[in-house]
Amino acid sequence: MTNPGSEPSDVTVVFSRLLPDGGALDNVTRTVPAVAPGATVQARVELGGRETASPGTGPWVKIIQVRRVPSAEAPQRTGPCPASGLRLYADEGDAAMGLRVVGLHLRNCGTIVVTVNGYPKLQLLDAEHRPIDGVRILPGGAEIATGTGADNPPQKIALQPGQGARSTLVWRNTAQDGTPVNVPYVRVRAFPDAAPVMVTPDLDLGTTGRLGAGAWQREDGPA
Incomplete structure (x- = not known):
């Protein structure tokens, strides 16, 4: 995730976990606080041990929403x-x-x-x-x-x-x-x-x- 803004921001990403047939299982929300302006950060998303799409058959998760708020206003x-x-x-x-x-x-x-x-x-x-x-x-x-x-x-x-x-x-x-x-x-x-x-x-x-x-x-x- 990247902060395109001009001030440190808390970036929240909502992931949709996928079933083997590509259907949605549930959503997982993760927030990374105080991402510096222009910075890109990486983080792991835990799948919780549930069966999801298999490698080679499609993505395990997809991003359905990204929200960015200034850390000072979070x-x-x-x-x-x-x-x-x-x-x-x-x-x-x-x-x-x-x-x-x-x-x-x-x-x-x-x-x-x-x-x-x-x-x-x-x-x-x-x-x-x-x-x-x-x-x-x-x-x-x-x-x-x-x-x-x-x-x-x-x-x-x-x-x-x-x-x-x-x-x-x-x-x-x-x-x-x-x-x-x-x-x-x-x-x-x-x-x-x-x-x-x-x-x-x-x-x-x-x-x-x-x-x-x-x-x-x-x-x-x-x-």
Whole structure:
């Protein structure tokens, strides 16, 4: 894997493991942190002892996705607390009948109280980390679907060390006339002057041109 960017980046590759008939067995995800600009690194992918395609009959694995985020903005779900004192990351989400829901999780891992009030600040980015225009970011999800957890009113939340909050992203992938819009990266700030974190929810917005973002809500249990 190669980092074509201008700053150290965490590079995540998703491999599809193949059965002997060429069908997909499952996916394996590997992340290499802090790949230097222009550098190429190699790593082994463990196949887990499962029967896969045989040599000479086809590849054992194929790459189905590559994502690259600046190391300074990489989500930190575990490990040492970031310098900002906040962890922010996206979950795996849920998809049903064209409706997509992804949670953004924020946790105070620092030593001081942090206050959030309202909605996260979002910047939608393409595969080259360039801003994507023409998408309306709606406050809440009611214009897209109800019952997603994105419609609670904004409130001021003081997060003590160890406490957390959640915001919910909601969209549909309906495609009609026009060009579908895909958003591989979202740069998130928990509040306007917070340190940015780049997540990879892969928003398949279809031609809807809309993304709902819920206000931060307290999430005291494990995220």
